[in-house]
Amino acid sequence: MFYGSNSFIGLEEAIEAVTADSDDDRAYDLAIIPPDPSVVTDEEEGSDEDMVTYTLPQDVPGNIEVLVHDEDTLLSDYDSSDEEPLASKRVRRQPNIEQRQQTPAWRKCLPSPSYTFGHQHTSEVQDKQNAIKEQLKDQNPVQIFEKILDEEVLQLILSNSILYANQNNIHSFQLDLPDLKKFIGILILSGYHKLPREALYWSLDEDVGVALVSRAMSRNKFREIKRYLHLVNNDEASNSRDKMFKIRSLADILMTKFNQWGVFHENISIDESMVKYYGHHPSKQFIRGKPVRFGYKNWVAASSTGYCYKFDFYCGKSLDSSDEPLGTRVVKSLLSKLDTDPKNHKVFFDNFFTSCNLLFDLRNLGYCATGTVRENRTKKCPLAAIKEMKKKERAAFDYSFDINSELLLVRWKDNSVCTIATNYDYFEPMGTVKRWCPEMRQKTDVRIPLLFENYNKGMGGVDELDQSISLYRIGIHGKKWWWVLFTYLLDMAVSNSWRLHVMSKDDPMDQLLFRRSLARYYLRQETLKRARPSSSLIEGLPQDGSSHYPRKLEKQLRCVICHARVRWECKKCLKTLCVEKSCFEKFHT
Numbered sequence: 001m002f003y004g005s006n007s008f009i010g011l012e013e014a015i016e017a018v019t020a021d022s023d024d025d026r027a028y029d030l031a032i033i034p035p036d037p038s039v040v041t042d043e044e045e046g047s048d049e050d051m052v053t054y055t056l057p058q059d060v061p062g063n064i065e066v067l068v069h070d071e072d073t074l075l076s077d078y079d080s081s082d083e084e085p086l087a088s089k090r091v092r093r094q095p096n097i098e099q100r101q102q103t104p105a106w107r108k109c110l111p112s113p114s115y116t117f118g119h120q121h122t123s124e125v126q127d128k129q130n131a132i133k134e135q136l137k138d139q140n141p142v143q144i145f146e147k148i149l150d151e152e153v154l155q156l157i158l159s160n161s162i163l164y165a166n167q168n169n170i171h172s173f174q175l176d177l178p179d180l181k182k183f184i185g186i187l188i189l190s191g192y193h194k195l196p197r198e199a200l201y202w203s204l205d206e207d208v209g210v211a212l213v214s215r216a217m218s219r220n221k222f223r224e225i226k227r228y229l230h231l232v233n234n235d236e237a238s239n240s241r242d243k244m245f246k247i248r249s250l251a252d253i254l255m256t257k258f259n260q261w262g263v264f265h266e267n268i269s270i271d272e273s274m275v276k277y278y279g280h281h282p283s284k285q286f287i288r289g290k291p292v293r294f295g296y297k298n299w300v301a302a303s304s305t306g307y308c309y310k311f312d313f314y315c316g317k318s319l320d321s322s323d324e325p326l327g328t329r330v331v332k333s334l335l336s337k338l339d340t341d342p343k344n345h346k347v348f349f350d351n352f353f354t355s356c357n358l359l360f361d362l363r364n365l366g367y368c369a370t371g372t373v374r375e376n377r378t379k380k381c382p383l384a385a386i387k388e389m390k391k392k393e394r395a396a397f398d399y400s401f402d403i404n405s406e407l408l409l410v411r412w413k414d415n416s417v418c419t420i421a422t423n424y425d426y427f428e429p430m431g432t433v434k435r436w437c438p439e440m441r442q443k444t445d446v447r448i449p450l451l452f453e454n455y456n457k458g459m460g461g462v463d464e465l466d467q468s469i470s471l472y473r474i475g476i477h478g479k480k481w482w483w484v485l486f487t488y489l490l491d492m493a494v495s496n497s498w499r500l501h502v503m504s505k506d507d508p509m510d511q512l513l514f515r516r517s518l519a520r521y522y523l524r525q526e527t528l529k530r531a532r533p534s535s536s537l538i539e540g541l542p543q544d545g546s547s548h549y550p551r552k553l554e555k556q557l558r559c560v561i562c563h564a565r566v567r568w569e570c571k572k573c574l575k576t577l578c579v580e581k582s583c584f585e586k587f588h589t
Contacts, residue, residue, distance in 0.1 A: 104381070106400040106401065113406070120344075124341065132500065135504075137504050160231055164228055173228055179217065183229075186216070195210075204558075231247060258496055259338075268347045274298070275292075295484075305461065306461055327355070341366075342367045345367065346368045347368065351371065355373070394413055407421055408451070428450060498514045548570050548572050548588050551568070551569055551571045553568065560577065573588075
């Protein structure tokens with residue numbers, strides 16, 4: 001006899017303990033505990049040479065937990081007036097969101113669905129855009145960029161980098177704002193001026209060296225800053241369980257800068273973005289069939305033009321006990337962080353996120369939302385089957401409206417069959433799009449439902465952001481796992497700054513010119529202090545003005561004027577000099 005709970009190795013031992021006392025009337029609960037993953041449990045008993053006899057297992061694979069219930073406990077838990085037995089009350093689970101929602105009632109509503117909820121056109125978004133244009137219209141690219149990467153952000157990097165060097169007992173490390181800006185300028189330049197190796201930017205060879213970089217900062221200084229660059233205090237790491245702890249402080253402060261003007265676009269696109277990374281980190285993802293298969297996944301809420309408002313790096317399964325799908329949690333989390341009135345915006349997302357439950361919940365929160373939806377998430381909506389739609393002509397469509405949840409689902413055939421769900425939009429009036437017709441060998445007009453047109457206009461903002469970053473992505477690599485995230489955030493800050501520049505100017509620069517303006521400004525702020533010429537050079541200056549002739553050398557040496565590799569020297573001065581670039585003449589005059 002025992003009390004409470006006890007663990008037994010096998011089934012036979014547990015049965016023996018429970019039946020040891022024949023007068024024991026107590027109730028027992030038995031639970032089979034899964035075995036340790038390192039233990040092989042998928043092998044059947046018996047000889048593997050016996051090909052006929054089927055051997056049943058004689059024991060459970062893991063341990064058995066036995067819980068003893070006292071009679072008083074059972075009586076207090078059970079009320080004779082209850083209609084359900086005690087066992088059924090114990091195992092009852094809370095119904096999920098789908099079970100709590102009303103059963104769909106799908107109808108064909110002609111001429112169009114009737115909503116009690118819809119998008120309200122207000123001037124608030126346009127007023128914000130006008131205010132931004134007025135504020136930034138006279139500012140150059142550097143001033144706009146420093147609205148985002150301002151002194152507060154730079155001080156965060158500066159202070160933590162110096163602290164990190166001191167923690168590593170390197171007290172000689174020095175860093176100030178001008179040097180940090182030059183460092184960032186070199187990173188931005190590496191996005192549009194790519195070289196196969198980092199050191200080549202400081203090369204004296206004409207085909208690879210970048211004089212703007214070598215004059216602004218020495219190679220050793222750049223490598224020293226890169227080595228001790230840090231974004232957070234490592235002593236606080238033990239107090240955080242965040243896998244993105246190293247980058248979180250910079251990410252949070254940049255999001256604050258991105259949203260300093262509020263949400264000034266009507267259409268908000270939510271999608272995933274991948275940051276390419278092949279190293280080792282628990283948050284690294286692999287997504288088959290994507291342009292970037294390995295890397296960090298980033299959930300992004302951006303405008304339809306590509307301006308990023310909010311983002312959140314995916315760190316794996318959450319400890320949140322919510323029974324909502326991942327896509328639903330991501331959309332709600334990103335929208336909850338936007339400081340704006342839902343009635344001013346429309347939200348768009350793809351079929352990874354879309355479900356009828358999500359659209360219903362967003363409707364209750366005040367958001368107009370539209371998204372492509374998968375076949376298994378349509379809640380048995382009576383639309384024409386996809387196989388049937390494929391047999392129909394291009395532009396054929398079918399629709400159904402849930403009068404309880406006020407959700408509209410439309411299935412339309414283009415090059416393939418696509419289904420879109422919305423909580424506010426309509427399928428009429430129909431629009432037209434140009435499509436190639438093989439029979440006529442020319443483009444023809446094809447009818448398209450209204451909500452598909454609106455979806456194409458509102459969706460794709462995250463793709464615009466990804467394309468903007470990928471065009472001139474920072475080319476200098478690092479060994480630290482968070483380096484790619486740091487450069488990704490820096491590229492995102494440049495991209496957002498350029499979007500602000502485009503919005504506020506009548507004749508804006510393209511992104512390449514914008515990035516070049518930033519890099520040249522930071523690298524030309526203060527040139528590198530050059531050491532005084534060597535005494536040997538001064539002593540060797542010709543004084544007589546005669547008998548100075550060039551002589552060819554067997555080996556290449558550096559010219560004392562331009563430092564290029566040459567094979568010429570002065571017979572009398574014994575100085576290596578260029579004949580082709582007139583260095584020989586300049587030295588002797």
